[in-house]
Amino acid sequence: MIEKLEVVHLRMLSALYEHGTVSSAAEALDVSQQAVSLQLKRTREIVGDPLFVRSGQGMVPTPYAVLIQPHVRQLLALLHAMPAPGSIPLAALERTLGISATDYTQRIIVIDLIRELRRAAPRVKVKIFNIEGASLVRRMQEGEIDVAFTSNGYVPEGLLSTPLFAERYACVAARPLTEGQRPLPLEALVAHDFLVVSPGVPSFDGSAGTWFEQQGLRRRVVASVPSYFMALEYLRQSDLVAFVPSRLLPREGLFEVPLQKVPPGFQVVAAYHASAAADPLLAWVLDHARARVGPAG
Template sequence: MANIKNLDLNLLRVFDTLMDEKNVSRAAEKLSVSQPAVSGMLTRLRHSLNDQLFIRSQHGIVPTIRAQALSGPIKKLLRELDAVLEPTVFIPHEAELTLSIAATDYSLNAIVEPFLQALRQQAPKMKVAVRWINEHELFEQMERGTIDFALTTPEAAPDELHSRTLFNETYVCVLRNEHPLLENKSLTLDQFCNVEHAIVSYVGGAFEGTTDTVLRSLGRQRRVVLSVPSFLSLASILKNSDLCAVVPKRIMKNMHDLTTVKLPFEVPGFTKIVAWHERSHDSEAHRWVRELLSATCKEI
């Protein structure tokens, strides 16, 4: 009795072609192999299935009763195997995937919000789960499949991940619309240092950042009186106080009742990337999502 564990599936393709062509030479040509190679594979098939399968005739070969009985099931099996191995065609409008994205509140505002607007239009059945990013556990989470995409910076992304640059961000100074310092539509370095500031600290409680490092190099210092863990809370505070803040320019797009002023000195910006694991690198669906993320970031 034939054992599927010991049967070379390539032999089934030869059997199916011989059934179609009823001729060894034509079968060899169709399979792009030599006639002796087909004859050798037929010998192996006969041994595996314990039947002659094909009998020589004046016009080629004639299938045995056993071969005729096997023909339909084998052709069906080969069709199903081809369907399984055929690359999946990704159709955004029909896709019902759930994406998991790791992000900060800045990335949620500057990247995820515009991305979701485009996603709802092009792939309305897809779902998105946003999680706060944990850079210490990010690689492990991606390896397990808990996170599909991470919106982070090149410095924070594990070296083992793939990544793509989304944009380069810059900083601006922000005050409420009716702030007394806006009379001249600009800030001097003295005004900037003398006004009270609020700062965002994801780690919690920090009263210094990149801006303060630059000021120290200029021999100056600002007055940071408030530290909050979120840009979302910072916006509300700025609207209702005379505090000033240095924030990434992109999130100002969704902040109302606030005015942007150019900084009186240069503060280095940062690069935002999308990172992903090797396990999803060749996925057509994930490749499409990465392209959409990139496209929506360029539009802002």
């Protein structure tokens, strides 16, 4: 039964220990005498002991009440020592920050974030996970991952997201495909073989497949890789073309292909679970990410 004791019962017992009368305890707690009497009655029922009995000098603790007095003090001291949300400075925070990110957002956001976090919160460890979708919500609910940096189209249902910046796509190849800055017609572009990046499940569709179909064109995709950094290396050593986020450029050995029009870009967001919305460390991460990334190049 003792597990049914509540904080209000412990505070009432502490006041009776200190003041010795129901009236003085009620005044210290800023409640009515009737409230103290009702709390004492309920506490007696829970522990199976009178706890305090009346005498000419007020309320006298029973032997059992004397026995548990150090425990009551200890429990209340632990409660009072419990930190309030946001009361621990970042510099004193000790925990692990789990980040899920693509290789692109790791390069654009996470590298700088870790460097600054080492200064602001040196006791915080960082664990980086590859981007995923299937189990992201569950792993955030379980506290394994705190934040995911991804595009807005890949945020699973059930998560909150904060926009960070807009990105555009650029077409690149290992050699110039036009003279000067003269735009290359899309009809000429689709004559080349394409490489696409598919970070999750391997696929030949890519993010621009539907867009080409809307232009009445069909491109020929011959290679699919899981990361942009692999894509950039493959492109440097092949005759393939690909669309990559503009913030990864310029890159030695690659040329941006001027086009009449390009596929629509994407919004980079920070996704997180609602249970972490008030987390001061997450708030710092979001503020830092927003401050460090500006409009797309």
